[in-house]
Amino acid sequence: MSLDTYPRGVLVPAVTPFHADLSVDAERFVDHCRWLLAEGAKGLAVFGTTSEANALSIAERMELLERLIDGGIAADVLQPGTGCCALPDTVALTKHATQKGCFGVLMLPPFYYKGVSDDGLYASITEVIEPVADERLRIYLYHIPPMAGVGFSLPLIERLLKSHRGIVAGIKDSSGDWKYTQALIEAFPGFEVFPGSETYLLDALRLGGAGCISATANVNVAAMDALIRGYKSPHADGMQRALSAIRAAIQKFPLVPANKAILARIHDDDGWNVVRPPLVPLSPDAKNALFASLDALGFRVAQTVPAR
Amino acid sequence: MSLDTYPRGVLVPAVTPFHADLSVDAERFVDHCRWLLAEGAKGLAVFGTTSEANALSIAERMELLERLIDGGIAADVLQPGTGCCALPDTVALTKHATQKGCFGVLMLPPFYYKGVSDDGLYASITEVIEPVADERLRIYLYHIPPMAGVGFSLPLIERLLKSHRGIVAGIKDSSGDWKYTQALIEAFPGFEVFPGSETYLLDALRLGGAGCISATANVNVAAMDALIRGYKSPHADGMQRALSAIRAAIQKFPLVPANKAILARIHDDDGWNVVRPPLVPLSPDAKNALFASLDALGFRVAQTVPAR
Numbered sequence: 001m002s003l004d005t006y007p008r009g010v011l012v013p014a015v016t017p018f019h020a021d022l023s024v025d026a027e028r029f030v031d032h033c034r035w036l037l038a039e040g041a042k043g044l045a046v047f048g049t050t051s052e053a054n055a056l057s058i059a060e061r062m063e064l065l066e067r068l069i070d071g072g073i074a075a076d077v078l079q080p081g082t083g084c085c086a087l088p089d090t091v092a093l094t095k096h097a098t099q100k101g102c103f104g105v106l107m108l109p110p111f112y113y114k115g116v117s118d119d120g121l122y123a124s125i126t127e128v129i130e131p132v133a134d135e136r137l138r139i140y141l142y143h144i145p146p147m148a149g150v151g152f153s154l155p156l157i158e159r160l161l162k163s164h165r166g167i168v169a170g171i172k173d174s175s176g177d178w179k180y181t182q183a184l185i186e187a188f189p190g191f192e193v194f195p196g197s198e199t200y201l202l203d204a205l206r207l208g209g210a211g212c213i214s215a216t217a218n219v220n221v222a223a224m225d226a227l228i229r230g231y232k233s234p235h236a237d238g239m240q241r242a243l244s245a246i247r248a249a250i251q252k253f254p255l256v257p258a259n260k261a262i263l264a265r266i267h268d269d270d271g272w273n274v275v276r277p278p279l280v281p282l283s284p285d286a287k288n289a290l291f292a293s294l295d296a297l298g299f300r301v302a303q304t305v306p307a308r
Numbered sequence: 309m310s311l312d313t314y315p316r317g318v319l320v321p322a323v324t325p326f327h328a329d330l331s332v333d334a335e336r337f338v339d340h341c342r343w344l345l346a347e348g349a350k351g352l353a354v355f356g357t358t359s360e361a362n363a364l365s366i367a368e369r370m371e372l373l374e375r376l377i378d379g380g381i382a383a384d385v386l387q388p389g390t391g392c393c394a395l396p397d398t399v400a401l402t403k404h405a406t407q408k409g410c411f412g413v414l415m416l417p418p419f420y421y422k423g424v425s426d427d428g429l430y431a432s433i434t435e436v437i438e439p440v441a442d443e444r445l446r447i448y449l450y451h452i453p454p455m456a457g458v459g460f461s462l463p464l465i466e467r468l469l470k471s472h473r474g475i476v477a478g479i480k481d482s483s484g485d486w487k488y489t490q491a492l493i494e495a496f497p498g499f500e501v502f503p504g505s506e507t508y509l510l511d512a513l514r515l516g517g518a519g520c521i522s523a524t525a526n527v528n529v530a531a532m533d534a535l536i537r538g539y540k541s542p543h544a545d546g547m548q549r550a551l552s553a554i555r556a557a558i559q560k561f562p563l564v565p566a567n568k569a570i571l572a573r574i575h576d577d578d579g580w581n582v583v584r585p586p587l588v589p590l591s592p593d594a595k596n597a598l599f600a601s602l603d604a605l606g607f608r609v610a611q612t613v614p615a616r
Contacts, residue, residue: 022395022435054393054420057400058366085362085393087330087584092365109586111420112362114455115562116586124585127330147422149457150586254423276395277435278418278428278458 008192008210009042010224011079012217013050015259016064018274024060028271030071032218032263037077040225041217044073045106045172047081049147050215050256055276058089062096075101083108083142087127094139095132104138104169106213111148118156125160129167137167144174144196151175154187161188172196172213178203185209198224199247202240205231215255216247219262220299242297249293257282258290265291316500316518317350318532319387320525321358323567324372326582332368336579338379340526340571345385348533349525352381353414353480355389357455358523358564363584366397370404383409391416391450395435402447403440412446414480414521419456426464433468437475445475452482452504459483462495469496480504480521486511493517506532507555510548513539523563524555527570528607550605557601565590566598573599 014036017028033044046068047053047061056064061080069075082093082105090107097105110116110124129137141160145151152171160168173181174196181200184193185207192210195201201212201224217224220243227239250258257275261282264272273281282290322344325336341352354376355361355369364372369388377383390401390413398415405413418424418432437445449468453459460468460479468476481489482504489508492501493515500518503509509520509532525532528551535547558566565583569590572580581589590598 049420055395055418057394057396060394060396086365086368087363088365088368110363112357112455113586114457117588120586120588123588127585147420149422277432278421278424280425280428280431 007205007228008194009228010040010198010211010217010221011043011045011194011213012036012041012221013045013048013081013213013215015218015256015263016047016051016053016056017260017272018276020271020274022274022276024056024064025271026064026067029064030067030073033068033073034071036218036221037073040222041077042211042225043077043079043103044068045079045081045213048106048142048172048213049144049174050218050259051081052256052276052279053081054084055279058084058092061093065097065100065102069100076103078102079104079106079140081106081108081142083110085110085112087124090124090128091131094128094137095134098132098134098137101136104140106140106142106172108142108144108148109150109152111150114149116150118153118159121150121152121156122159125168126163129164138169139164139167140169140192140194141171142174143171146174146176154183157184157188157191161191170194170210181209182207197247198227198243201227201243202231202236214247215259216250218259219250219266220246245297246294246299249297249299250290252293253282253286253290254279261287261290262294315513315536316502317536318348318506318519318525318529319351319353319502319521320344320349320529321353321356321389321521321523323526323564323571324355324359324361324364325568325580326584328579328582330582330584332364332372333579334372334375337372338375338381341376341381342379344526344529345381348530349385350519350533351385351387351411352376353387353389353521356414356450356480356521356523357452357482358526358567359389360564360584360587361389362392363587366392366400369401373405373408373410377408384411386410387412387414387448389414389416389450391418393418393420395432398432398436399439402436402445403442406440406442406445409444412448412477414448414450416450416452416456417458417460419458422457424458426461426467429458429460429464430467433476434471437472446477447472447475448477448500448502449479450482451479451488454482454484462491465492465496465499469499478502478518489517490515505555506535506551509535509551510539510544522555523567524558526567527558527574528554553605554602554607557605557607558598560601561590561594561598562587569595569598570602 017025170192194213325333478500
């Protein structure tokens, strides 16, 4: 990823494929990530919510990251999720990703305890920065209160930027609250703000947002990338409407199995449908309803489908 | 723990002490657990919410469990928490605890994804039972929707008992909803139901509950044990009122740092106050308020305070 261009573009929270026995299918993961980059992804926010990262062990995450790099994917397009409930795990994953040359890490707050203070969340970030002790470290905060139950307030971000500007580099805002995304972009110039849904992509770009990091980029990244490249064109509003309609159709279903079902259809390979508990695959009826609504929207993957 | 006596008694979710640098203080942990057993605990539900278990790595939890057993604490009084977000972690901890001879494990559901189905939660339990493959395995479900954001419904428990009775042995109900606790005790005879607060202890015992597993048992286990031994006596209601008053005073504050503050006072050792982020210690003002309200209730630790 070139640091000279702005906006950065679409970063994809790549889904993690599993074998039927629930073990990780690393080969399929590397193939999927290569395909996403070919389709227009400017980076890969691997090990996010859509990646079922919290269903993976620390060792599995480290091995998968190494498989990507060994598989020829440049580390500097990678922004792996490293925020865990346990500080030692967050430190280990963050150190590993930074040493491997990833351009940044996407950091969930510790998400077990609810109602925690900004002081506690501040400490949970700073207590990672100190032991990682690597000037290459770039932290992107992962704000997703609907899942995590805790999040990053504006005063907390201001405090983190005051003490760690340059290290605390941006945020993925999956609050689903456009007013919050807007406030983030306006409050902190130079701080990279990625909405967690392409529904807000054009609005964010016009204000100075960095792109987006979206679950459905697993199946529709080319169209998102096209909007980012053309957001100043007269066609931008129409492109946004098309993106939003597809997003709305997909998010009527649980996003992880829905993305995997679409990938199974694209690749004509049911092996894509495996998820780890507590998620479950879409039912046949749900798949049919999802595919029918996508067909009605004329949805198709824009670029090539690699043979497997 | 004798399996021949019922109710089982108080199981304590022992707090995990840390050094000032946030590393685990295993020696203090073993001492604390020994003291709890001397005070009247019938078991130790180590690695629960109060133990900051989700702030510990898998390796730290395994090592602490071994330190307890090596330190002379009988494995058959231990019910370690083993439920993680990631299935491989839950399997590893559950297998380890069972092989070490623990009488059971306390299993949180995977708690990152919200709005998951009973089918998914069912799979998250059964997919542990199969690879652990140990007839000694006894699973106690850990129902704590206020923290986990997901929980175990009555139909889900019924389904688990139908397929895994004997293995799925009981539940800790930290819903804070007495009607739910009551429904659990009444619906599933022989299924051990532990309210997650001593506020419901006497009511639960009278219906056939198994005891309680309560945060504040870290500092008040002797009084809880006394009520369990005397719950048929004419003094039972008065004992319950005293327990409830102390619980109410403590839970005005965040329970983990409040328990640690009380232990620091009992042992006259500020080293007890260290918590891992995202938790923070009580402020001096909060400590003073907590201690004043406990003093007003005549609270004191009932038994001996070991020298350190």
